[in-house]
Amino acid sequence: MAEPLLSVRGLTAGFGAGPVLFGIDLEVAQGELVALIGANGAGKSTLLGALSGLVRLTAGTVILAGRDLTNARPEAMVRAGIAHVPQGRRLFGTVSVERNLLLGAYLRRDGEVRADLERVLGYFPALSDKLRREAANLSGGEQQMVAIGRGLMARPKLLMIDELSLGLAPKVVERLIEVVREINKGGTALLLVEQDVLVALEAADRGYVLESGRVVLSGSSERLRDDPGVRKAYLGV
Amino acid sequence: MAAAQLELRQVTKRFGGVAALDGVSFSVPPGQIFGIIGPNGAGKTTLLNCISGVYRLDGGDVLWQGASIAGRAPHRVAALGIGRTFQVVKPFASMTVRENAAVGALFGSAEAHLPPRQAFERADEVLELVGLAGKAALPVTALTIPDRKRLEVARAVATRPRLLLLDEVMAGLNPVEVDEALEMVRAVHATGVTIVLIEHVMRVIVGVCDRALVLHYGRVLAEGEPRTVLKDRRVIEAYLGERYARQQGG
Numbered sequence: 001m002a003e004p005l006l007s008v009r010g011l012t013a014g015f016g017a018g019p020v021l022f023g024i025d026l027e028v029a030q031g032e033l034v035a036l037i038g039a040n041g042a043g044k045s046t047l048l049g050a051l052s053g054l055v056r057l058t059a060g061t062v063i064l065a066g067r068d069l070t071n072a073r074p075e076a077m078v079r080a081g082i083a084h085v086p087q088g089r090r091l092f093g094t095v096s097v098e099r100n101l102l103l104g105a106y107l108r109r110d111g112e113v114r115a116d117l118e119r120v121l122g123y124f125p126a127l128s129d130k131l132r133r134e135a136a137n138l139s140g141g142e143q144q145m146v147a148i149g150r151g152l153m154a155r156p157k158l159l160m161i162d163e164l165s166l167g168l169a170p171k172v173v174e175r176l177i178e179v180v181r182e183i184n185k186g187g188t189a190l191l192l193v194e195q196d197v198l199v200a201l202e203a204a205d206r207g208y209v210l211e212s213g214r215v216v217l218s219g220s221s222e223r224l225r226d227d228p229g230v231r232k233a234y235l236g237v
Numbered sequence: 238m239a240a241a242q243l244e245l246r247q248v249t250k251r252f253g254g255v256a257a258l259d260g261v262s263f264s265v266p267p268g269q270i271f272g273i274i275g276p277n278g279a280g281k282t283t284l285l286n287c288i289s290g291v292y293r294l295d296g297g298d299v300l301w302q303g304a305s306i307a308g309r310a311p312h313r314v315a316a317l318g319i320g321r322t323f324q325v326v327k328p329f330a331s332m333t334v335r336e337n338a339a340v341g342a343l344f345g346s347a348e349a350h351l352p353p354r355q356a357f358e359r360a361d362e363v364l365e366l367v368g369l370a371g372k373a374a375l376p377v378t379a380l381t382i383p384d385r386k387r388l389e390v391a392r393a394v395a396t397r398p399r400l401l402l403l404d405e406v407m408a409g410l411n412p413v414e415v416d417e418a419l420e421m422v423r424a425v426h427a428t429g430v431t432i433v434l435i436e437h438v439m440r441v442i443v444g445v446c447d448r449a450l451v452l453h454y455g456r457v458l459a460e461g462e463p464r465t466v467l468k469d470r471r472v473i474e475a476y477l478g479e480r481y482a483r484q485q486g487g
Contacts, residue, residue, distance in 0.1 A: 018382045018409060039476065040277050041408060041437045195276075196478035212412060212438070231485065234476045235467045236439030 003066065005030045005189050006051075006082075006158055011060035013050040014213075019058060020046045021213045028158060033181070033190045035200035035221065038210035039234045044193045045087055047210070048160050051191075052084040053077040065157060079107055081157030087166065087193075089147040093136030097127055100135050100146050104153030113153070120149040123179050141172035148176075152183065159183065160191040165199055177203050197234075201225050209233045242267040242302060242431055243288070243319075243400055249296030250280075250287055250455075257283045259455040260297065265448075267399075270422070270432045272446035272463060274439070276475055279452040281435045282324060285402050288433075289321045290314040301400075318346040320398030324405045324435075326389040328377040335360050335373040338391045345396025356395075363391045366428070367421050383414045387421060394425055401425065403434040407441050419444055439467060451475065 006028040014020035021043045028034045036044050049055035051062060053074035061070045064080050072080065083104070091100050101120060105113045121128050124145040130138060135146055144164065151159050164180070165173040173196070180203060184190050194200035201207055201221040209217035209224065211233040217224065224230055231237075241264035250258040257280045265271045273281050286292040288299055290311040299307045301317055315321075320341075328337045338360035342351045351359055364370045367387045372380065380388060386406045393401055407418050415438055422445055426432050436442055442449050442463050449463040451472050459469045466472060474482035 016382055018411065018414075020409065022411065039437065039439075196481070198478050198480040198484065212415075225484070231473060231477065234439075235473065236443050237464050237467045 004028060005032070005065055006191075007061075007063040008051070009061045009063075011047070011050060011057055011062065013046060013055050013057045013060075015046075015055070019213065021050065023060065024210075024213075024215055026208055026215065026218075028189050028191055031184070031187055031189055032206065033184045033192065033204045035204035035207035036191060036193045036210065037197055037200050037207060037230070041212075042210040042233075043213040044210055045162055046213075048084055048086075048162050048191070048193060051077070051160060052082055054084075075107060078154050078156075081155075083151040083154040083156035083159050085147045085151040085159065085161040087162040089143045091135040091143055091146055091150075094134055096132050097135055097138065097146055098131040101127075101131075101149050101153050104150035105155075108153075108155065116153055116155060120152050123152070123182060124149055141168050141176065144168060144172075144176060145179075148179070148183075152188070156188060158189045158191060160193070162193045164192060164194055165196050173199060197230060198225070240303070241265060241300070243433070244300040244303075245284075245288070245297065246300065247297035248284070248287055248294055248299065250283055250292055251295045257455050258287065261452070261455070261457055262297075263450055263457065263460060265400075265431060265433060267431050268429070269447045270426055270434065270445050272442040272449040273433065273435045273452060274437070274442055274449060275452035275458070278454075280455040281452055282404055283455075284452065285321060285404055285433075285435065288314075289319060289402060312344070315345060315396055315398075316347050316350075318348070318397070318399035319402065320345070320393035320396045320400070321402035322386075322389045322393050322404055322406055324408070326385045328380075328385065328388055328392075330378055332377060333373065334369060334375050334377055334380065334388055335364065337377050337388055338364055338369075338373075338395050341392040341395030342397075346398060348397045359395055359397075360391075363394045366394065366424055367391045368417070383410050383418070386410070386418065390421060390425065394428075394430070398430060400431045400433065403432060405435050405437065407436055407438045410438075415440065443467070 004027040008026040011024040012019050204221050207224045208215050216233050217229045244264040246262050248261045290309050294307050298305050339356045342356035342359035364373050367390050369387050407415050446463050449466045450460040451458040453475045458471050459466050470482050
């Protein structure tokens with residue numbers, strides 16, 4: 001197998017006194033779409049935090065495209081190619097949609113930022129005539145589009161999306177998932193955290209199931225769909 | 238059926254236009270361990286706040302041994318013998334572990350309200366019970382997260398409750414610490430205290446609860462024996478998504 005894009009080995013991390021994640025091993029191949037599922041409090045968001053430099057590792061390594069990024073700072077993670085779409089979007093509410101999107105390219109010095117903005121608007125045409133609006137005035141689904149678009153504006157090798165469907169109507173989620181797949185087909189690898197198990201597994205090539213800070217199951221999406229272990233990881237029975 | 242120690246009748250609590258709790262009813266007989274689960278935002282903590290007097294109800298009633306206690310201030314509810322812990326623990330940072338536990342005994346239920354000397358004796362008892370006796374003299378800031386959760390329970394137990402409401406005392410603990418915390422809950426229960434607990438860790442619900450209730454969007458989704466409840470299709474739906482539940486149900 002070719003060298004994976006992202007390789008996480010023995011990742012242990014947490015806050016204050018105690019770890020939340022215990023020895024996580026995880027890989028994302030070039031161009032792959034990987035789902036990360038598990039119940040509330042399993043450690044999914046903490047893992048994304050550790051991969052974007054927001055949560056410190058106490059053990060383990062994070063390698064992206066052959067580069068050791070273990071405990072690199074958030075800006076170094078972004079520069080190296082990891083973009084994080086946080087849970088709850090976290091947009092700059094009083095700032096225009098366009099500025100929100102451009103802020104995703106804050107670290108870039110190349111001349112293709114404008115072209116990428118057009119590319120993002122190609123994925124999300126609904127945003128085209130709302131570029132001047134304050135982000136807080138958009139619907140939840142549109143805000144999620146801005147958040148994903150902002151992530152893309154960093155031109156990441158790996159885009160991590162935390163809780164894509166949170167608070168959104170099923171129709172909106174369907175549309176967003178379609179776009180996520182398009183983005184993935186365009187060559188960007190994705191790590192998708194998602195509360196709705198089938199939404200995640202239908203979109204992804206492979207999945208990892210977290211329970212209490214550990215990977216308890218992993219495999220192809222088809223396999224996980226039929227594995228009773230997934231339910232057990234959520235409900236204990 | 239045994240007379241209920243705690244009973245909720247159609248409890249409703251709104252924040253603005255949103256009903257955080259919408260007609261929640263259940264009852265807990267004395268001596269039971271009763272678990273409340275539900276996805277994030279289901280209304281679990283709001284429910285504890287309605288029982289312990291932190292929130293005023295917008296509808297329904299809370300009965301303690303058959304008499305309404307709705308609308309009573311938190312310290313009056315505590316004085317009746319209803320103790321509680323908080324999800325985000327806030328010990329008195331300038332005090333020792335022992336002093337923190339003693340506060341519960343000084344200002345607790347009617348049977349507690351001890352003079353200082355006995356309050357410290359009571360503090361020593363409860364620290365023993367929760368496994369913190371060896372750390373009594375430490376400043377509270379020296380405690381690890383699991384130990385702070387233990388102290389939170391100790392403070393509540395020191396009030397001499399007959400009913401103890403526990404809000405996610407296992408959250409953020411590793412599996413070994415969860416097992417230790419389970420032992421602590423069993424030990425407290427063995428002293429004759431009824432327990433209502435909120436948990437995300439399902440192993441806890443199956444491990445210690447006599448009954449479990451599932452809240453979802455402020456309503457009761459299911460109630461019953463824990464294993465049965467956790468296999469309920471509506472519960473699978475709430476946790477893993479509707480389509481997943483349908484696929485599982487065949």
